[in-house]
Amino acid sequence: MRADVHRFALSDPSDVSGLRQAIDIGAIRPEHIVCVIGKTHGNGLVNDYTRGYLSFSLAYAIGGYLGEAPETILKRVPFVFSGGVEGVLSPHYCVFTVDPDAQGTPGRSLAIGVASTRELAVHQVGTQAQIADTAAAVREAMAKARIDRVEDVHLVQVKGPAFSAADVERALQAGKECVSTNPGELMAYGRAASALGVGAALNEIEPAFATADRVLSDFGVYSSVASISAGIEVGCNEVIVLGMSEHWSGDLRIDHEPLLDAIDLGGVTRLARRMGFAADPQLSEREAATIRAAFVKCEPQRDGTVRGRAHTMLNDGDLDRQRHIRGAVGGMVAGVLAETALFVSGGAEHQGPYGGGLIALIAEKSANGA
Amino acid sequence: MRADVHRFALSDPSDVSGLRQAIDIGAIRPEHIVCVIGKTHGNGLVNDYTRGYLSFSLAYAIGGYLGEAPETILKRVPFVFSGGVEGVLSPHYCVFTVDPDAQGTPGRSLAIGVASTRELAVHQVGTQAQIADTAAAVREAMAKARIDRVEDVHLVQVKGPAFSAADVERALQAGKECVSTNPGELMAYGRAASALGVGAALNEIEPAFATADRVLSDFGVYSSVASISAGIEVGCNEVIVLGMSEHWSGDLRIDHEPLLDAIDLGGVTRLARRMGFAADPQLSEREAATIRAAFVKCEPQRDGTVRGRAHTMLNDGDLDRQRHIRGAVGGMVAGVLAETALFVSGGAEHQGPYGGGLIALIAEKSANGA
Amino acid sequence: MRADVHRFALSDPSDVSGLRQAIDIGAIRPEHIVCVIGKTHGNGLVNDYTRGYLSFSLAYAIGGYLGEAPETILKRVPFVFSGGVEGVLSPHYCVFTVDPDAQGTPGRSLAIGVASTRELAVHQVGTQAQIADTAAAVREAMAKARIDRVEDVHLVQVKGPAFSAADVERALQAGKECVSTNPGELMAYGRAASALGVGAALNEIEPAFATADRVLSDFGVYSSVASISAGIEVGCNEVIVLGMSEHWSGDLRIDHEPLLDAIDLGGVTRLARRMGFAADPQLSEREAATIRAAFVKCEPQRDGTVRGRAHTMLNDGDLDRQRHIRGAVGGMVAGVLAETALFVSGGAEHQGPYGGGLIALIAEKSANGA
């Protein structure tokens, strides 16, 4: 069983030409695709439709090869897209494949498992139900990935539902209580509850602390491998577990590191060096070429400061705080990795330390690209 | 003769409490103030009024101490403010003082000189007149600073005029020709022409290449120490030359380095290490505390790429390209310097290499802060 | 006793040239100025500094004439500025003067009274304290204006405090509870509570309904003459009561009308016609010239619709809902009045009917301008 990752540039949110070419030349077999993760052109907020546009475009393309309707593909394959390519970031998508028959380089290798929760209604977002359901889905995906130890899980990518103001209003009319009536804030609650679910499943968070009352209130409670996005194009929590396992073979490995704050260059460098890159301070072009995918979560520190100096991200009525932070942290990580096709996602509530976040890298086993 | 730099946090664009306290306790004598450079809360574009607000607030405060009207201070003291504190950047201002009688630590030290061009009308922006006038003002400021060699100039900060669409329309009605009728584009022309003027004055650019026809067209022609801003609150090019000179004494020094592109972490690190900081990868808190001011120019590469990957900065109708790039490069530089109160300014036309820019640091002479 | 209103164009937020000229030619005596209300260039949100900039510029100018410090003027004269001149709206300010000795045209005339609450801390925003304090200040201002009957009050303009995320954080650290931790939402709570206070003072709202638990929840409870703004540049609720009184004389009158929803053209036309304008559909240039000031409150309907059709104002991550609604309603009102220098302000919580708002006009007594 071998996992592989192919990254493709995205010239606009409907550009699936890279995947088409890879399939046409036989580099990817469409039936091996297990999930796609990427960054699209939109603002990454509630009214970002580029995530759905790419999802449908990919589903239409993949379905065409497999003789399936795009609606079927959308139900079967998790597409996790985060909008917002601020600053130097480059729109792209990473196609994850699993070949059950292939024998790659033997030894511990990248392992993948996917699972979903049931549908989550607007009034369930941010609640204990979302925490518990997410935890169960993580355990299921980990089992499917045949990752035996929680320490071998390096990234749990979750895509959960977002809702519009009208959805909230309808729920209220129907007598439901929502944890927030603000669509953007509701996305935050959903990400936060899902992160607690991940942490609980991986024993990073004790059960007594993975509770709804700590959601968005006790930021000392967090998972170091949870990366949660929300979007109106999904109805349940889709969970992708990535880690290392002896039951797989192949050329890829994954590792991760928490980021202590928004300018924790040391955290990025530490991970890069632990994975064998020189990173003094930047990867060489050859080294950079061995990185197949990079995932970063980050967010503006809630007290309005970074290392004691004020930032303006929380009070900006023109530019959302998530767009601010993605641009800044994206620039810093790109500086180390010599790569701008990074999955940098804001909204890191309970995903990494307070005011910080996390980084995970998938790279070829030979770090120097030789 | 001793130059000094004091940096103050800016809680809102009228917050001059830091300077007031410094004057009140005798740390700064108001008659020694020669210029102020800073970053304010606005968008950094034509409709950014935070630059003017801080200018007037400072002029009112300084004038109060000196018994002068704020209007007089505004005419006499250059205030160079760049709007836009995207991402982790922190609003602040640096007050530059010159004490003609003081004897600081002997030996080559930070030197400052200021000068201005005549008033520039909207139809002169981006023309040979702006190039020539700026070059003359740079030479005048360099002479005032008693910097003997052009290699000892490390930063030439220029603030030039910007104009609104109505100003342009009035000029057209009056039969004048403008190099652009778009207010934002006109700011770019003004920065570009001013940069060529700086380069010509410092022999970085041969006279035959410092010509209006190369403005915004031949980006192989540039200055590595020019940092140009534009704003509607000034009417001429105000020029501040910063460098090293034996004729001064004091505890501060300045150095600079070009940035090859928007993710040139190596350039930032190289400068930091040449100035004696460990920077592996980040300055320690003690080292960071010895940096008195940091200046960065940057801009989105005009072919829409960074190292071959597409960026989206040029086509974003929601978020101006300058806000994009400041956030990204600001994040990267903050990662090295462990400091977010950075003067990061977009619009680096002919200021550093194509697609890149430059960085200059003023630090205490003892790098390790001991 | 005669009240007068002078409207001046605002080319940028520091442009007080219009007032200076009026004072210099004797059209306004600076000691007669009782308040200034206007629209400035900013976004009208938390990080809008144009309100403070104009306040200080006016205070500096007026203080110069009166031999008072600007800080003294700021404390004594209410400046109520609303940021955001979307669409056709034009930045301007209206200077209200009261000449205690003058005898204008006899008969019921425009009357003005001003008063303030004590300072309001961040944790008092949106609470019963703000409701009660505002009601008391309204009664005080009404008495000062010598308006005997509540039906003769046509506009109560209130400017209350806004707070940044850092202010909120500090309050939380100090053990205070805030009604919201989101700066923008907190502004909404403050406007809402203040509106209930106005309604209570004028018997529009029964005391039992002017309670904190109805703030932002029971929109059937509202005042038809309350117009509330919030900004970081004030610390208390400044209250300006405008109405008609026999104790005054002069050439001006005021009237108002609720707006039932965001496209209630009928409401605007009804008010214009009741005041004697033809308005079929638009005022003539001569009629328009007799309008001295126009005040509009409006806001996006909270169920996401207007007359059953969806709007997108609540879910837009690029453009704040208040900027959306001001542009739309401003365009409609300008169409009737043939005038774009309108005080159109969003955030009409409990200010006029749910989903709508209100309009008030100050005009010369002879409607046709003859």
Add this chain to the structure above:
Amino acid sequence: MRADVHRFALSDPSDVSGLRQAIDIGAIRPEHIVCVIGKTHGNGLVNDYTRGYLSFSLAYAIGGYLGEAPETILKRVPFVFSGGVEGVLSPHYCVFTVDPDAQGTPGRSLAIGVASTRELAVHQVGTQAQIADTAAAVREAMAKARIDRVEDVHLVQVKGPAFSAADVERALQAGKECVSTNPGELMAYGRAASALGVGAALNEIEPAFATADRVLSDFGVYSSVASISAGIEVGCNEVIVLGMSEHWSGDLRIDHEPLLDAIDLGGVTRLARRMGFAADPQLSEREAATIRAAFVKCEPQRDGTVRGRAHTMLNDGDLDRQRHIRGAVGGMVAGVLAETALFVSGGAEHQGPYGGGLIALIAEKSANGA
């Protein structure tokens, strides 16, 4: 031969449920669809992908009914979508059908014809080639619509190509000259040249004046029925001619009126009344229900004023001028029509008088809805 128009709400840019239902119940036969015109959720600027998303969603749905690939539908059926639903505007799309066999109410009725130019490269945008090609396509579409007299044409809707900064750069590298290197400005040139082509074809503009040198310079030259949009999702100018013809039958009619400036409420009212609506000032609910589609073009006056007062639309770095103007004019028109599902489109260069624009309405023949 009968033309019909069905309007559907658009909950997100992929929401084609309205059309699906209409087809499923037999209200629309998919083979009768000749074009679709609508407003989508995006910003209406270069990086607006909602237009393409809706286009593909509709093509996929229609293709499913007809057994054709979506790519085939996209080539055959013009989809003209304008992004930007500022203020009260509501996302929607109007499906135009032609039933060649049907006999509607006899007498002059709505007539439709469509045609396309060849592909237009980036360097052809804004040139004489675009003018001439557009004029030829208009004549072809008019002939297809069997509209005999140019006076009977009431709207020519054109959708032309837009290009990204990278497209422009590639053209320049290939030695081509573009009329502008700024993507947004290039859209303006394309709209302007297309408008001159429409005016020339309909004898509104004399051939000697429909020339490239007047594009964006002589605004006295314009068409009163041209409505031009641009978007990256089309490669040629798609032309839809709408008018009245005796060769058609049916229940619908169309009429139009120029708008003299951005607050020309009189123009809107005049058209409404000429079509038989009371409009004093607003249509009744019953009247409003008889309007099947409304088209408005508008733009910020280029001298920065409306009726002599300054507007801020041209200098706003946070909010594009097109978003400003659509919100304002949309609000005014909605006030008259009691309807927010309006096609309000900015960028009215040479489309109606300078600083104004135009409005066209398609309504049922019985105005009062009886």
